[in-house]
Amino acid sequence: MFESLKKKFSRTSEKLEEELIEEGQQENNVKEESGKRFSFFSFGKKKEEKVEEDESNLLPEAEETVEEEVSVEEVEEEIPEETGEAEEAEEEEVKEEKPKTGLLSKLRGSSKDKEEIEEASEDEEVSEEEIIEEVEEDEPEEKPKSGLLSKLRGSSDDESEKDDISADGEAKGGIFSFVREKTIQEKHVEDILFELEMELLQGDVAMEVATEVVESVKENLVGKKIKRSNDITEYTFLALKNAVSDIISIPGKSMTEMIEAKKAQGEPLIVMFVGINGTGKTTTIGKLANYYSKKGYVPVIAAADTFRAGAIEQVTYHADNVGVKIIKHQKGSDPAAVAFDAVEHARAQNKDLVLIDTAGRMQTNTNLMDEMKKIRRVSKPDLVVFVGDALTGNDATEQAKKFNEAIDIDGVILTKADADSKGGASLSIGYVIKKPIMFLGMGQGYDDIKEYDSEWMLNQLFSEDEE
Template sequence: MFESLKKKFSRTSDKLEEELIEEAQEENNLEEESGKKFSFFSFGRKDKKEEEDSKSDVAEIPQEVESIQETDTSDDETSDDKDEKSGFWSFGKKSSDNKEEPQEEESAEEIQEEEESAEEIQEEEEPKKSHFWSRNKEEDTEESEDADEKTEEKKSRFWSRNKDNDSSEENDEDEEPSGMFSFITAKTISEKHLEDILWELEMGLLEGDVAMEVASAVVDSVKDDLVGRKIKRSNDITEYTYNALRNAVAEIIDIPGKSMTEMIEAKKAQGEPLVVMFVGINGTGKTTTIGKLANYYLKKGYTPVIAAADTFRAGAIEQVNYHADKVGVKLIKHQKGSDPAAVAFDAVEHAKAQGKELVLIDTAGRMQTNTNLMDEMKKIKRVAKPDLVVFVGDALTGNDATQQASKFNEAIDLDGVILTKADADSKGGASLSIGYVIKKPILFLGMGQGYDDIKEYDADWMLNQLFSESGEEVNINEA
């Protein structure tokens, strides 16, 4: 999801770093530093990794200690136990074992020849010994240099896990293979450094179907956050830019509002059903979304009822009837061409009489410029008195969905938004803009074609999608 926006955010960080490093080179204010350069998206994983690392450190340190204890214990074994070990270990010990006396029949020359032969074989086999035994014997000065280096490397990887600035970890997955730089005298980010970069960001957001006012809000927020920042290392540039962009987007997408589930519970306490009316243009997936919501709340233990108030479009009643049958909920319908407001009214009365908690009213799709159909929509609202009027928009249409929502909001005063096909949205313009522009919350996101492919909107989840690397999207069932 949102691959286009992710690339634009990352490019903003890279451009600012290039700008500052180039200026520092001209000022002779740059030096290469040991360590690795962090990628833009690595900062989004730091919180998770720190928590995981702290747990793994606690788990692994006792294992290291245990292995050392086992090694120490092995040194105290009796000579009988040692003799039971493989011939490899016992073979080279003849020269150092004072407990074994040479046989009286052997001459001194024969004994010396046997000892020299044993030492030569021991030298040939020494590198094959396990690192486990060799790394804990500090007094063993005959161990090969290769074994020492490998053992030291293993130890350093284990103990350096808690050192924030340790540059010896070669395989850190959060780091880029490029070098890191530091400034001899700290650099201060000024408006001059950001002028071209933020203009490019704003153009990129507009190309991604982000609304003009949203793009301007993001750029202004990033500018206020970065100007005046003092930079000592190149990694600081990446981190500050990442945080500035993330904070700007967080303010844009987090529109306060109650969830539909909370409203159902509030109405249930009053002995009334929650009445939800769905509006939008043709082809956005409005009727399918109603089927998904009926299934969603049925699984939560509520009893929905659907009103087939789209009485104009050919096949509309059959379509919503198909979804109601598949999900297993009651459908209230009239003949084609009947008054849609009457259908909505009957559905509400049925829910009250049967003690059902949720009424979902399907209305005819209409363009925001069709005055007659917009007036009819207002009539349905007056008769059914819905608690929520929800606009259903197609995320793939980008800025068009935002403009449509604005027109519907002006005509009927929307209470929330549902975006369909969000899983296939690479640009993210509608998801980023629509709630901010009409000042109404996004309630649900359509994430696929199945009845279970819908999730309640969560601003933190959305933020993680926008600032995660490719392929790290969170599964809707795990969110």
């Protein structure tokens, strides 16, 4: 989920890095050095994962170290016997740790080459220098040796190769540093942040949210001193993450906390659900009834959508599936009366939660909005929750604004969040109406609902890892 926003944030980091490196090259103020090349998302990985990876990398290194400390005598035992001259040559090679340039050291690698040279030697007398030249011309590129001796011989090379691979699997190299520190200036970020703002708008992020993100990133980046290209990536990551964290962290009590508080008073928590048709409002009520039943609370559902054909049957179907009592009247009856009866039933039966389903209506329909206000006056809900479809992006945000103006909603539930690749509604809706997101619908089943957590949301936006 939120794949679109991940790509947009990553692209911003890459473009800023390219901008500063290109300017540094023009100023002759950049040099390439060896080091770990971080990606934008590598800064979002958990510390625990890094520790586990580092520990796992210790094992092969330890094995290599043990092998490197093997004595010369053990090495000699493992080398197959060829000729007395070959053994002598190899003993000298281990002691001196220098490659041999003599004829025998050239001939040892390939039996086929030896046969050809022996035939040549029998046919005609050839000097050692001529044989070596002929072998070098015919011989393919030298392959890395896999024997224990070759491990000893090339241990320093092996260590340098291991150093070229990071613990998280990212190859080193391609790191740039500046001879003289670079300062990020407004001119470096203007075009890049304008592009980010446009991309956020294309991802269904509300205008005011996109503007706020861009201004916050600009404030955090301009003036930063840069020594290495990795610093650019890290600073951009932190600036974007801080900006988004402020956007999605809207304070508010959880529904579970409110149930506990009301239960201590001997009263049920009364929750009224509003929203337009087709957003998954009735299904969400079924999910919440199931969610809190499994937590040990006793809910009751009010079928207060008495206008839409099949609405009472639909909510009854969900109530029966999750084993929750439903209060309903005849189709066309007063929805406020249904809500009132459900509340009285909960009080009489010491139930913990009343979930009131209302008719879906467009936020522009004044008469239906007035009817919704009547339900609120009669049932006196503790929470009015707007249910919106995450896939509708800016439409969901605009609907929430209208409902908030008409009835003063207390929180938001976003459905189909698992299928939302853009992430615009999830990023925008709470900030625009200044009300918290309370739950996210994450699938079709009754268990597919998740209490909203801003830290989890940040991880979804800034980490490659699937959660």
